[in-house]
Amino acid sequence: MRLIGFILVFIASTLPLLWYWPLLLSSDPIAIFSQYLGSTALILMGTNQFIATRMPGLEFVFGPLDRVYVLHKWLGITAMVCLGLHDIIDAEIDGLRGGPLSGIAEDIGEVGLYGLLILTIASVITFIPYHLWKWSHRLIGIFFFFGAFHFFFIEKPFSNLEPLGLYISSFCIIGILSYLWMAVLRPAARLGHAYQVASVRHLGDLTEVILHPQGQGLRHEPGQFAFLSVNAVGLSEEHPFTLSAAQTQDRALRFSIKELGDYSRRLRRELKVGMSARITGPYGRFTMPKGSGPQVWIGAGVGITPFLAFTESLKTRESGHVKLYYCVREHGDIPYARELEEIAMKADNLELIIINSNEGVRLSAERIVDDLSGRLSQAHVFFCGPVEMRKGLKRELVLEGLPVGRFHFEEFELRTGVGLKRLAIWLWNYGAQEYEKRRPKQASPAE
CATH class of the missing domain: 3.40.50.80 (Nucleotide-binding domain of ferredoxin-NADP reductase (FNR) module)
Structure with missing residues (x-):
């Protein structure tokens, strides 16, 4: 991740302290701190929804897309920690007047919280099949909308039209618009470059696919990757694969895809010459440096x-x-x-x-x-x-x-866990060692 990206995220999540600080001095500080945690969660989740759009310029700010996906994971986890603490720490302040939707906002906020918790846990458990994870991941935007609704209408010591309210609301709106773009508008817009499958070859457990452009085609540097979507039932979902050939004059592309999951296995079985596809990208900065060094x-x-x-x-x-x-x-x-x-x-x-x-x-x-x-x-x-x-x-x-x-x-796996497997193994080994230490020793026959 680029330093500038980290600095921007840090500033975005800490800037509300400028407005929360006077409230800490005039109201219940524990409740205000809890509200700040909830606001930070919304800021990070809104940022995460925007990062998921893969908009041009994101790699310049945050680094190569593979690092952006790592950032996306940790922003989500950090947001959920903040949201969980916000729920545990009492955020109610005496004397506030709620609007007509404050009660509904409270209930919807609870639904959003537990929905996001479940989906975040599912995201870091890597043994869940990719297609199920991908399907469940789409629901995060809906539960984020519930969280934004909760913020808009819940009782709080400032209005949505004050600077603090407008600042947090802007991240809520950015997150909602980003989700709508990815879930509805982007698929309908059919972005990317049109290609046609020209060759399919099986090399061991690899499937080599060569595609010819149906228009201008894609320009790329050696080492970059792109997202492939085939216009066929069960193959239309975008998946990232490395481009395994340098750019040619006719801008034909080659992917060499290993069987690692349901989608790649389906590609091997069902992909045929003549099928149309769309390619978006390229992404990544895994490219050769200039110079004469080894x-x-x-x-x-x-x-x-x-x-x-x-x-x-x-x-x-x-x-x-x-x-x-x-x-x-x-x-x-x-x-x-x-x-x-x-x-x-x-x-x-x-x-x-x-x-x-x-x-x-x-x-x-x-x-x-x-x-x-x-x-x-x-x-x-x-x-x-x-x-x-x-x-x-x-x-x-x-x-x-x-x-x-x-x-x-480059990150070999765009979907990674948080070390839960290593933690489970360590706990199991530690428990086994402690059990052996405390188990009564049996006397030998000679004794």
């Missing part, structure tokens, strides 16, 4: 897809020497190995190294350091693959002397 590209499994586009782009752009590590499990069935080998044979500055874990070979920071012959501090390292592998390599390479800013990656 580069290390690490693609693990389906994480090789952005580097397919990288290698093709070497034909038309200058670059320092590149070491491409392709980490796989099965040597006999490696998608795109032959394609990469042919490119490497023609490109003097590309060296392809296949790392096969089934042969007992693992990629390590020590191996990379040795291969670079002491030039690690001058290199740029690009990684696409499993999160744990990325964290381990980054940590070790930084300790070996790689500047942190020269390790580039």
Whole structure:
């Protein structure tokens, strides 16, 4: 996330303190603090609804879209913490006069609170199937509307027309309009570029799709991703996939999609040549730097897809020497190995190294350091693959002397949890250890 984005979110959520501070001195401070928490929740949720629109300029302010999705998750969690505390801490102030809808607003606020709590929990439980999560996620905007209604008509020590009321109301309106745009107007507007499926090929558990534009087409940089929507029953929902080929003169696109969920499995079964599709994007900043310094590209499994586009782009752009590590499990069935080998044979500055874990070979920071012959501090390292592998390599390479800013990656999974699985495992292990400590020891036969 870009620093400017973090600063803007921080200012937006703390600015109401300028107006709440005098109220803290003149009214019940605990109730005023509770109302501030409720206001902060609405500000963060309104911001989150706007971020979800993927409007142009968001990546400039908040960073690449994969980081924006991480921000989206944590803003939602923070908002729910604030909302939960607002519900627990009494926000009622004696002497306030409620309007005719204040009682209804109170009840609707409760419905919105529990609805948002349930959906937020569902969002961070990653074992819930994607299509069910996606369907339930759409309801968040409805419960946010309930929260905004609660704010508009509930009893409070200021009116909606005062500066504080207008400020919070603006975020409520932005959030509602953003939700309407995503749920109703955007699907009807059919934004994006029209394409037609020209080729479908199965490579192991990958489905390679080539699409030809039905108009101007999409321009993209190697390493970016786009959202694919096929005009067919069950395939029309937008899903993000990496563009696995560099831009061509006719702006044809290639996706290499691994079977990871219901949608990708349905694509493999049902996608046919001739189907029409819409592509929106491109997104992401996972692109090659300029310069003559050494580069290390690490693609693990389906994480090789952005580097397919990288290698093709070497034909038309200058670059320092590149070491491409392709980490796989099965040597006999490696998608795109032959394609990469042919490119490497023609490109003097590309060296392809296949790392096969089934042969007992693992990629390590020590191996990379040795291969670079002491030039690690001058290199740029690009990684696409499993999160744990990325964290381990980054940590070790930084300790070996790689500047942190020269390790580039994109979030491999746009939908991530909050560590609940690790927490559950830790609690289970801790409980088992405590049980073993306290369990009475049985005497041995010799005793």
